[in-house]
């Protein structure tokens with residue numbers, strides 16, 4: 001695996017063709033073939049789930065949960081309606097991969113959702129799209145129309161007599177709706193407040209019906225897996241970490257953008273692909289998996305490979321594959337202040353530790369940043385954070401604490417300097 | 429108070445996406461469509477949407493207040509929302525935001541006296557690789573902003 005990865009790409013291969021997002025490009029390169037085959041041969045659901053398990057595809061939405069296992073939780077002989085839901089509510093700061101799938105390979109997502117619908121016996125599917133990317137909501141609706149007209153969606157799909165339809169649901173500005181049960185509440189026309197789990201969506205999901213929710217990239221990987229086989233997907237990555245994965249790299253690099261590379265690629269290779277740290281500056285720190293993942297100092301990060309297990313061992317999370325790069329000019333207090341504000345602003349407010357704790361942490365970090373910090377503030381932050389983590393309905397509480405604890409753990413001197421000298425160590 | 433035939437047709441299309449007994453699933457889209465027509469969501473607009481979807485007005489009001497992109501008070505003709513979250517900040521969003529504030533003479537959450545512009549601070553748009561960026565009236569994104577491109581954008585918005 002080198003910086004110049006030229007092997008197969010699961011999702012973003014269309015970018016090597018003219019009109020990457022068009023139905024014509026997709027079909028000319030084997031798109032919808034595997035759907036036709038499955039419907040013509042009436043492939044048993046168990047056989048499809050077996051291939052997905054073999055592929056070691058792990059959810060691309062942040063938690064890395066094995067997709068085949070998740071699919072096997074759906075009740076098989078349930079008499080009523082079931083649903084499949086796609087999570088394109090991509091709003092975790094640093095993540096911008098799912099938007100590119102919608103823009104450059106919408107039909108592979110549609111095919112993946114239709115196959116998921118067939119496998120899980122769903123009646124319909126919804127794709128929840130982040131509010132701020134309205135233009136992509138419209139373009140995905142046009143792709144749905146194309147798929148319907150071509151007989152890949154709607155009634156009597158590919159002449160099989162089977163009916164299944166997909167719809168887009170647009171968010172309107174709430175990060176919390178990326179959490180799967182908040183997302184379901186939102187589709188139901190309510191405030192996006194997460195539900196208690198259990199019951200899990202596989203037994204009580206959309207409209208109270210069995211529902212499977214997967215991330216956009218997860219679902220878009222399905223046609224590739226079934227076309228080339230689970231084993232081929234597994235071999236693209238590492239054991240237990242199958243496939244290539246789209247990494248979104250942002251911040252202080254010369255060329256921020258998305259790069260689809262095998263899981264297990266060294267971080268240094270990705271950095272090189274993104275043109276290196278901007279203008280010859282020095283790498284200071286990296287948040288390897290979206291804003292909720294603990295920050296890692298440069299030296300630790302440079303020794304990591306990009307897969308769920310390696311990043312977890314280093315004390316952080318691969319999360320959604322959003323790599324935020326910071327060079328030596330970054331004031332860690334200021335960076336943390338902005339993240340803390342985000343969680344405070346986006347807490348849905350139903351759990352007291354999260355609602356009160358996120359605001360409290362933000363105010364304390366803000367006063368440190370603005371030269372009004374007190375010597376006891378760092379202990380206070382650790383303790384407030386400790387009282388949120390693990391005591392809330394959803395994982396946003398933990399997500400808000402991760403940055404605070406890790407920034408202080410790795411960059412304590414900078415925080416202490418701010419408090420003692422009422423000014424910044426890096427002068428930004 | 430009513431909405432245009434076009435808006436109502438748009439709402440009907442949204443309602444058709446959901447099971448017949450789940451009309452309220454279209455509430456977010458209905459509020460979006462109503463806001464595009466009216467510029468913001470007055471109480472009477474919210475009540476109209478509630479009536480149209482057969483929901484209690486309070487349930488619609490809850491939705492309108494929960495999601496950040498709905499406006500519950502009058503807004504300038506052109507709402508500019510700048511993402512200032514960390515990845516965008518690292519890529520220069522603060523410079524762009526300061527430039528906008530200085531040029532329009534207003535801060536975040538304010539409207540110019542002529543009612544032409546409202547400036548807002550946004551959270552991650554899921555498009556960080558192209559930051560700094562802003563949204564115009566919620567639906568049109570402008571990427572790779574700099575003071576020069578901001579000048580051009582503002583000139584185009586009459």
Ligand SMILES: Cc1cc2nc3c(=O)[nH]c(=O)nc-3n(C[C@H](O)[C@H](O)[C@H](O)COP(=O)(O)O)c2cc1C
Nearest residue numbers: 059060061087089090091178179180214215218395
């Ligand atoms: C606060 C919060 C925000 C989340 N945002 C997203 C998101 O934007 N996209 C996503 O796919 N998953 C998001 N998740 C994870 C989802 O709850 C869920 O685990 C995921 O969609 C499952 O899909 P996967 O198994 O394919 O990864 C979020 C979770 C939390 C707690």
Ligand code: SF4
Nearest residue numbers: 348350351354392394
């Ligand atoms: S942890 Fe925070 S965001 Fe999650 S349900 Fe509780 S209050 Fe809402």
Ligand code: FES
Nearest residue numbers: 511516552553556
């Ligand atoms: S941080 Fe600005 S779009 Fe993500």
